[in-house]
Amino acid sequence: MTGQLHIEGLFENADELWENVLAALRRLPSRRSQAECLHGSRVVALDAGQITVSLPEGLSTQFVEKRCHRAVVEILNRLTGKPFEVRFVAAPAASASGTGPAADAPDNGARRTARPALTGQPLNPRYTFDTFASGESNAFACRAALAVAAQPGGAYNPLVLCGGVGVGKTHLLQAIGHEIARAHPGLRLAHVTADAFTYEFVTAIRERRCDAFRKRYRQADVWLVDDIQFVAQKESTEEEFFLTFTALQEAGHQIVVTSDRYPREVQFLEARLRSRLESGLIVEVGSPDLETRVRILRRKAEAEGMRVSDDVLLFVANSVQSNVRTLEGALIKLLAYSSLTRRPLTESVARDVLEGYSGKHAAPTITVEMIQRAICDFYHVDLKALTSKRRDRAxxxxxxxxxxxxxQVTEAPLTDIGHRFGGRDHSTVIAACKKIESSLPGDGQLRDAVAEISRRLGLDG
Incomplete structure (x- = not known):
């Protein structure tokens, strides 16, 4: 099946072909989610233009077909130079006869031996605490994640990790899973994205397997859910999610979720689910600062087996300030260019190759302090009053x-913004933003003021 098959003279066997497919997915920023989804898969057959791939236990073949089939076929066709198909099959069930290595293992209780350690989607092996680049913008979130991993179901339940795209929420979520699996091997983990939860639930309704679906998640000791905002406005899914969430929380089982915004900012999220989310610890994962971005780039270069000068790393870190994925994508582009053209990787080369990134991220160069100065100048108030506890309209x-x-225009976390205005908390910042947003459409004077302050800061509009 996966023996010595020479495929177009390029690959020794089917396993090597599949490894190249997975590597290609990992290298493409737009395909990394598919690579994560297929982690742990293996080839079981290769016949006349079709490769059959066995999926890790607990992963739905329908879900993988929908999410990964097209991307895999495209890469297979490019690698082999001929039409190729892929078929995904479920992992074979464990033998009921008691034969095999598991039969010889001592009985340490049903909790440790009768249940798989992980259900749902596999964890990315690269997303651990050791590989997470902690800095000022995410130190609190990292410490909270470590505390949850050390004592699941303890003080911080649920833990809600909030932040923009590509700032490391998923990394921390899965790092918690890896650490719990290492330190608490008797606990059962369930890891799923909100999209996957929705798809699996709809499939369970259609196939009349709702009891099995509920059992799969409600028996978990630790539930890790990525991108919670995607369950909003899906009425039946949100209902099922809420009931699962409630069952686990009331049983004292740990829940960790990520969201691209604070729960109260997620539109159309039911009040009762929002209340449950806000009953735990909510922490914001901010965009990495310059020092952290350089450290991320250095680690990435080392992982790729490349040496990159500090000047080049600093240039890339200054050019890409939005999120970690874009940052790593820029470095991969540089490394690929250097490798393919055989040109040494200098700052001059980096400047040419990353020309398209320049100027795209000007907004983060505006700081909270710059905004405060512009506000004080425009409204004729002093900084001490602006950051004081005074509550008069002036x-x-x-x-x-x-x-x-x-x-709107900085990458500062809400907690950091609040801190710079007299130590206020994030909820005060959210309330202020909502107040201005709701007033702008009907208040021409306010619109003019915001436009003029933005102009003074060098912003568009």
Whole structure:
């Protein structure tokens, strides 16, 4: 099946072909989610233009077909130079006869031996605490994640990790899973994205397997859910999600979720689910600062087996300030260019290759302090009053506008913005932003003020 098959003179056997497919997926930023989904898969057959792939236990073949089939076929066709198909099959069930290695293992109790350690989607082996680049913008989130991994079901339940795209929420979520699996091997983990949860639930309804679906997640000791915002406005899915969430929380089982915004900012999320999410610890994962971005790039270069000078790393870190995925994608582009053209990787080369990145991320160069100065100048208030506890309109409106602009045009976490306005918490910043957003459409004077302050800051509009 996977013996010495020479495929177009390029691959020794089917396993090597499949490894090349997975490697190609990992190298493409737009395909990394498919690579993560297929982690742990293996080839079981290769016949006349078709490769059969066995999926890890618990992963739905229908879900993988929908998510990965097209991308895999495209890569197979490019690698082999001929039409290729892929068929995904479920992993064979464990033998009921008691034969095999598991039969010889001592009985340590049903909790440790009768249940698989992980259900749902596999964890990315690269997403561990050791590989997470911690900095000022994400230190609190990292410490909270470590605390949950050390004591699942303890003080921080649920733990909600919030932040923009590509800042490391998924990395921390899966790092918790890896650490719990290592430190608490008797606990059963369930890991799923909100999209996958929705798809599996709809499939379970159609195939009349709702009891099996509920059992799969409600028996978990630790439930890890990525991108919770995607269950909003899906009525039946949100209902099922809420019931699962409630069952696990009331049983004292650990829940960790990620979201691209705070629960109260997720539109159309049911109040009862929002309340459950807000009953735990909510922490924001901010965009990495310059020092952290350089450290991320250095680790990535080392992982690729390449040496990159500090000057080049610093240039890339300054050019890409939005998120980790874009940052790593820029470095991969540089490394590929250097390898394919055989040109040494200098700052000059980096400047030419990454020309398209320049100027794309000008907004993060605006700081909270710059906004505060512009607000004080425009409204004729002093900084001490702006950051004080005063609540008269002469100070409250400028403060709200400042918080609104800080949220719109900087990468500062909400907690950091609040801290710079007299130690206020993130909920005050959210309230200020909502107040300005709701007032702008009907208040021409406010619109003019925001436009003028933005112009003074060098922003568009």
């Amino acid at each position: 100070v409250v409106l400028p403060r709200q506008v400042a918080m609104y602009l800080a949220r």
